[in-house]
Amino acid sequence: MFDIVDSVLERALALGVREVEVYAERSTSRRIKVFGQEVEQLTAAQRRGVGVRVFADGAVGHAYGSDLSDAGLDEIVRRAADHAAVSDADEFAALPEPGGEPADVHPFDERLAATTDAQRIELALALESAALAADPRIKTVEDAMYVDGDGEVFIASSAGVRGSYRANQCYAFAYVLAEQDGQVETGYSYAVGRALEDLDAEACGREAAERACRLLGATKCPSMKAPVVLDPFVAAAFFGVLSSALTADAVQKGRSLFAGREGHQVAGELLQLDDDGTLPDGLDSAPFDGEGTPCRRTPLIGGGVLQGFLYDTYTARKAGRGSTGNGLRGSYSGLPGVQPTNLVVSGPVTPLADIVAGIDHGVLVTDAVGVHSGANPISGEFSVGIAGVLIEGGRLTRPVHEVTLAGDIISMLTNIRALGDDARWVPGGSILTPSVVIDGMAIGGT
């Protein structure tokens, strides 16, 4: 598609636009859902399009389109120029300069590209069977799904940025309902990888079933202030919300609770949090970001101390520093924005069994609803609905549900006192995290 990218550059320059960046994408994907050991849905997708960003003396205009004919490309360029004319100028807004060698990342696996629909269907069927077979109380497997994607991106600009890469990934997802005595509980699990062979459908289906069944018989528990253990799925949801406050965009716009706290203790001393766009097994790893800047590892929190923020070209210029390669695009129709690549939570770990044994009274949280709506990344306050298992006298005792967990992000981070030995990748943000133990959380029940 470099021919199209170059053609758009030429059209823009011919129109008198001096600073222009063209981003093009073509991709295919497959999504297979099975139900009752039959294929319920198969989706085959093809996508391609172009996005154009124009800078006119610091004013930004963006336009996109999927019509790649001469007339279509002309229209995209014209719209981008029109849009720049109404945006306000900003001294820090300008075309990204070439940022050096792309990261040595190869997010493409030939094995996945060679996968057939028959293999995909077989995996989804195995996932559903495993979930159903795991426990007689599994009433239905509402979602047994396999998804993969294969995309190629191209970028070029009048400043000399030029690059392309191809990436693919796949995941399986199971969401099940368990029923006992008229009570229904739900559970889910994911498996992620870069080849079908990486996905353990059996384990994924079984885990979803176990997560639902362990909640059967759940009741509300009394309100209390107690330690909680957030399992990796729940911890990932919290770190996902938190990460938006670790972008320079949020800091510069007064929307981050971490503003002005660089070099300060913001979390328990054992916590290390990094953004790393170069990890071989990270789903969001890439040679460069949506502006052509090489991806890298950026420490965010080390030893509990806030070490820095994530930057794209614009926020980096404003801060008088370089981009961290976090100007990401969702698709050709979107503008680059500051976002994490892969988030990695690490630090000294403790076996999960020892963690539970050390808690006299607390909750193992295995599900949280409303993290994205109930957590305010600006004020840092959150209040979410949770379900899980009560910990009493160092042992997991009875399940609880329909209770709330509330607090604020900074106190929560500060009160992190242990990390489990169960780190795993959670998609939907690409986060690698173990279970996280937090002291003194407010649990609202009866």
Added chain:
Amino acid sequence: MDLASFDSGLLQATIARALGRGGDFAEVYVEDRESLGLRLEDGRIEQTSGGREVGAAVRLLSGERTYYAFSDALDEAGLTAAADAVAAAVRAGDGGSAVVELGAVRSELGRHPVRVPPDTVAISRKAALVRAGDEAARAAGAEIVQATVGYGDTRQRVLIANSLGELVFDDRTRTRFTAQVVARRGDIIQTGHETVGGSAGFELVDEATACAVAGSAAEKARIMLDSRPAPVGAMPVVMANGFGGTLFHEACGHGLEADAISKGASIYAGKMGKIVAAANVSAYDDGSLTNGWGSQAFDDEGVPTQKTLVIDQGRLTGYLYDRLRARQMGAAPTGNGRRQSFRHVPIPRMTTTYIAPGDADAADIIAATPRGFYAKSLAGGQVEPASGSFVFGVAEGYLIEGGRLTTPLRGATLIGNGIDILMKIDMIAGDFDVKTGVCGKDGQGVPVGTGQATLRIAEMTVGGTG
């Protein structure tokens, strides 16, 4: 390209090709969508973005199975490739149905009147509205530290043809204006949000409206600076009109969508005709509400939208169907088959869902509550339809003491279970209002309206930090 005069021979050929090896229903969905968005933050319009995406999807149904392929190429090659992809996936010999010749194009243009088509208005005028909103927000006081003001309009034209011989053209314009405002006092940061939107044109937002929306968002943020942490526990909850409708959307609406019903993954499955709410509660889903943000003349399967009574005086009377689930369950489609774009499979979705107003007075409801929680504005929520458990955040809440609103409360979450909460609605006022939102489900966002009058839930769990 003009969708209204698209080659119906090509559509007919694509449908026949899709059904070539098997299957019992085929459909082509052609979409042409133009969008424009302006976003102001930090006092400047930092992003003006827009474009046009065209594409087509071919869907093949065979019994309970769905095969779906799409492409951004609207030419014969693109449609042929999509038809071949679904035909290759179907089990050969399955189904088998005659293809009915496409009839004349049906449309109901003007059903949701657009007085000022947004594409006839200079972008600079839209920019002026956004700037006016920013000024109005900042005029609310020195404690306002940030305002994000957005304007967006879309024009979506769709052409839907199927093997039943139906051919529908729809032309949809939507306009929306939003404001999010941040207020700060010392270490306390609070936010306020307000929005207006509709299936209407540029007439929806003039300068006065823009200023009112932004001013209201600023006021919410400012009030919440004085807030105390919300208490924890069960108490009476009064939900304000408008935004309070999210309650019904989450607590009940998702559970009425027929995909959840057909899989038994809803607490409302098997309860048709049964009591699921207090006797004073009637509720509707109305995709035909004139100029409603969640409205359109036809759904995304070419079925006319309608007003569906889902709860009649406490009794469950209706589910929300798309074609596939209507077929599976032997019901008639209700015009709720919606999709985000040609890249998404249609599924049952709400349009504008609301609890019908009652005859109480909103002030009397508060006065009749000695101690409780008043939820004026909700931040959004989530539900597990299978268990009926839902949770949502409260953006603006107050303590009710002695029948009066007293302290603003922050950080509150409301949590409960669908039928349980609907059964506990004991008072409904007449001050009906509808708010706009974007509802996410299965990775698809669609515009929806949520509405209600002020109402009281006798007891509900509030989760806070105080």
